[in-house]
Amino acid sequence: MLDSETGHDRDAGGRRRLPPKERREQIVNEAVRFFAEVGLDGNTRQLAKRLGVTQSLLFKYFATKEDLLEAVYETVYLDRLSSDWPARLTDRSVSLRTRLLAFYTEYSALIFEHDWMRIFMFSGLAGAALNNRYLEHLGGVILNPVLAETAALASASARPTMEDIWNLHGGIVYIGIRTHIYGLPAPENPEEVIASAIDKYLTYFGISETD
Template sequence: MRAADREQAIIEEAVRFFAEHGFEGQTRELAKRMGITHSAIYRYMPSKEALIERVYEHVYLSRWKADWAELITDRSRPLEERLTQFYLEYVDRVFDYHWVRIFAFSGLKSFDITSRYLTIVRDQIILPACAELRAELKLPPPAQVAVSEREAELFWGLHGRIFYLAIRRYVYGTVTPENLDPIVRDAVRAFRAGVAPVLNDIVSEASA
């Protein structure tokens, strides 16, 4: 096997291994599972931390679509429509056994995979969506009245509501609807229908 192919095989098997066993899983066990020597892994990865970094790139960064940020800020379409499209695509790309379980294990073991990924969500989705909703409601922009944690939590609540379906399915092992599209549409619709008066109050208090 070529070196590049061997390295890729190690990364792909590490994804499956860590999803099953968490990050306390030992690279020695990973090597045994692959039928290679322990030292063979370290010919390609200088440390376990470096291997975890490659897993992060393979599982998370490769599935993040660069045009999602542009979608959220496209004012030619209603925000509800934009959010619905984003979450339909998001569910399609990240509702995956390996993705979700590695995400959960990372948070429990204090690896920074979870925090780094959520920073991307915050910067490219949550905060821009706050600005877009203000524009739609004709409220002062963030440049005039800064977005508070309380305001951002409105959108984190929507994000968490949708992502919790993945936690139920892949971490808790409970039954979830097979077709999540109508669930996503309902969640975004309910959010948009009820968020306006709450956001008005938040921004008004911040402006006072």
């Protein structure tokens, strides 16, 4: 709530005022957990109650719920994409298998967690633009480069398509989905499952481990 004398914010318990940057980060982090739990239809009044602040305080930092969801999108999706992945995926001084294995090992470590998976699922079910933007961004910086690199090495009899890339990518992402969405046990060694998927993918296109 707002301090009537200073105009600064306090939580409902009268605890210390947080600096604006820290308060904003607190709101976004709790919003990630909140929407992962209840879905994107969750309302800001419920979120404010969980935070122990007034709804008006939320709107001091985010004018609309859509603005808050945009901050959630940046935190959950964009902030987890490393800026150097495209360059590393197209570095032909390194074998394609090594490049793919390094990328998917790092990527899976970032997305194989409860909040990411559930927000992604809820966004997809709601037809939210957040998912579409993320998938377009992923296609541009990751999937299209992988397609080009595969095409450069594939045998003449097996030319890759974007559908092939999605099959590889989706199969790896499914490891996290079955754990965090379906509640099934995670593989004991996810890295081995990822490596196996990559090896099958490369073998199909006649690409060796050293290419």
